Amino acid sequence: MSKxxxxxxxxxxxxxxxxxxxxxxxxxxxxxxxxxxxLEALKIVQKHxxxxxxESLLAIAGYLNLxxxxxxxxxxxxxxxxxxxxxxxxxxxxDSVSCWIMGCEGLKAHIKETLDIDFGETSAEGDxxxxxxxxxxxxxxxxxxxxxxDLHRNLTTEKIDEIISHYRRGExxx
Amino acid sequence: xxxxxxxKNIDMSRPPLEIAAYEAADGYQSVRLIAKGLSPEDVLQQVxxxxxxxxxxxGFPTGLKWSFVPQxxxxxxxxxxxxxxxxxxxxxxxxxxxxEGDPHLLIEGVIIAAYAIxxxxxxxxxxxxxxxxxxxxxxxxxxxxxxxxxxxxxxxxGFDLELIVxxxxxxxxxxxxxxxxxxxxxxxxxxxxxxxxPQVSGLWGKPTIVNNVETLCNLPGILTYGVDWYHGLTKGSxxxxxxxxVSGRVKTPGCWELPLGLPIRxxxxxxxxxxxxxxxxxxxxxxxGSTDFMLPEHLDTALDYDEIAKLGSRLAxxxxxxxxxxxxxxxxxxxxxxxxxxxxxxxxxxxRDGLPWVEDxxxxxEAGRGNEKDLQILHDHVDYLGPGRTFCALAPGATAPLGSGxxxxxxxxxxxIKEQCCPxxx
Numbered sequence: 001m002s003k004x005x006x007x008x009x010x011x012x013x014x015x016x017x018x019x020x021x022x023x024x025x026x027x028x029x030x031x032x033x034x035x036x037x038x039l040e041a042l043k044i045v046q047k048h049x050x051x052x053x054x055e056s057l058l059a060i061a062g063y064l065n066l067x068x069x070x071x072x073x074x075x076x077x078x079x080x081x082x083x084x085x086x087x088x089x090x091x092x093x094x095d096s097v098s099c100w101i102m103g104c105e106g107l108k109a110h111i112k113e114t115l116d117i118d119f120g121e122t123s124a125e126g127d128x129x130x131x132x133x134x135x136x137x138x139x140x141x142x143x144x145x146x147x148x149x150d151l152h153r154n155l156t157t158e159k160i161d162e163i164i165s166h167y168r169r170g171e172x173x174x
Numbered sequence: 175x176x177x178x179x180x181x182k183n184i185d186m187s188r189p190p191l192e193i194a195a196y197e198a199a200d201g202y203q204s205v206r207l208i209a210k211g212l213s214p215e216d217v218l219q220q221v222x223x224x225x226x227x228x229x230x231x232x233g234f235p236t237g238l239k240w241s242f243v244p245q246x247x248x249x250x251x252x253x254x255x256x257x258x259x260x261x262x263x264x265x266x267x268x269x270x271x272x273x274e275g276d277p278h279l280l281i282e283g284v285i286i287a288a289y290a291i292x293x294x295x296x297x298x299x300x301x302x303x304x305x306x307x308x309x310x311x312x313x314x315x316x317x318x319x320x321x322x323x324x325x326x327x328x329x330x331x332g333f334d335l336e337l338i339v340x341x342x343x344x345x346x347x348x349x350x351x352x353x354x355x356x357x358x359x360x361x362x363x364x365x366x367x368x369x370x371x372p373q374v375s376g377l378w379g380k381p382t383i384v385n386n387v388e389t390l391c392n393l394p395g396i397l398t399y400g401v402d403w404y405h406g407l408t409k410g411s412x413x414x415x416x417x418x419x420v421s422g423r424v425k426t427p428g429c430w431e432l433p434l435g436l437p438i439r440x441x442x443x444x445x446x447x448x449x450x451x452x453x454x455x456x457x458x459x460x461x462x463g464s465t466d467f468m469l470p471e472h473l474d475t476a477l478d479y480d481e482i483a484k485l486g487s488r489l490a491x492x493x494x495x496x497x498x499x500x501x502x503x504x505x506x507x508x509x510x511x512x513x514x515x516x517x518x519x520x521x522x523x524x525x526r527d528g529l530p531w532v533e534d535x536x537x538x539x540e541a542g543r544g545n546e547k548d549l550q551i552l553h554d555h556v557d558y559l560g561p562g563r564t565f566c567a568l569a570p571g572a573t574a575p576l577g578s579g580x581x582x583x584x585x586x587x588x589x590x591i592k593e594q595c596c597p598x599x600x
Contacts, residue, residue, distance in 0.1 A: 030338055032378060036360035043302075043343060077362040077519075078343035080302045092303065096264040097463055098421040100509040101501055134346050134517060135264040135463075136303060139421035139493070140428045149305045 230386030410435025461490025
């Protein structure tokens, strides 16, 4: 969550890129009103920028003529909209009940030790952000987590080490 | 005759069927029946006769739900069908299988439902993390449009349908159908007051039906093979097949399509292979994180909505979470309470403030600071957060494992207090 209120952050809207505007305009054909497009625009900007900065949020509000405070209320409600910068790879770590029974707490401790980050933090190298996520719906192969768009199943500490070095070598994700 | 209509085309070792192969396996036959003159009323009647109940968790009769949509010239002409593909119930992994395994089956189900309620626009509200489902659904929709099963004047029937994939930005509460509609409208996903029900005033104020993925996947079979065939799939009082899952420390966790009415024992022992070596069954949540615990003595109960309800639990999503004797029941309930506390939308006070209080008490129990007074507070919250006390079903869902956990695992709670630690960690 943003630590400063938008209104008092002193930030001004940035210029949306042509690619962002094209994507947002496309959504206008799918949804009948601009409020619905607002949430889509947050996702679009995040896809292009990695996260939604104050400047981005104000730009979307300006472009769609939506109240910035209302858009901020929406942006901070949804857990997959990032209002703080994230690392190059976001780890969505399932800590729901089936993964808990299958030992996800030990795996989380291992990630914490290896990357020196807790939930909500980004590694010093800027390569990983660790975020807990509700049940990922792959419980017969628990414990599971996503890194970027990739789903990793039947996790063990050894597998987690492999996954981390895999992304560090730049073979996955971005 | 087919006896596994939901999964007959699914083989996860290969990509899902392309449209030609899907059609060769009786796919889109129902749309051809519609093009030949099957009326929306006929479809509604067949679905009512089938006895299909919603597979998202609540188990409400699908045909009855559809019948609440106002029809006629003096009603709003724009109606919507929304697919609830926001699978996020803890321990539930069935809709992912259907969407990744046979996306055309869902699309065919959407066409049938939209036709029955006369909706010309449908949205699949898909959880954002299901990236493979999104890719496969978009491809299948493109194929269906190219073949004339979606779009304007479908197969010359005069029926138009546009199908849109909407990927969500998260939050468990979006599974609640009115919160889902708010999210789809780009608002904070807070449940709406009912009435009006979405069937009358839903998405953008228009009549809207929200149906679960698995519910819709039942429809092609009902129309293609008939109501008698559908009734013949099961021996008990509930009709059709259902996806059943088992997770936890069993030998072969997984998800299978089975007729409703089989004994729970068969699912757990024959399909899931029984408990892992050295472990005994302590209890299980029969249908996801919002259901009441059941015990080993209940294993001969039928996997049937009414039979499980008689024991005070719910079949709900049909995906069972198994508790073994080496895992702490207090810790398991505590994990669920943390989940529900975090996922409360924050709108109504009992849920927003009550669940974090419950979560804190579980943390104290875990850390060896539990006491009798706190145990009483947990008992009190089963009532304070129960049905009728809150704005939606999220907090009452949390009281299901809480209340039944307190009842069935009383000794474990007491040991945490007496020994001032979690006895499973020593």
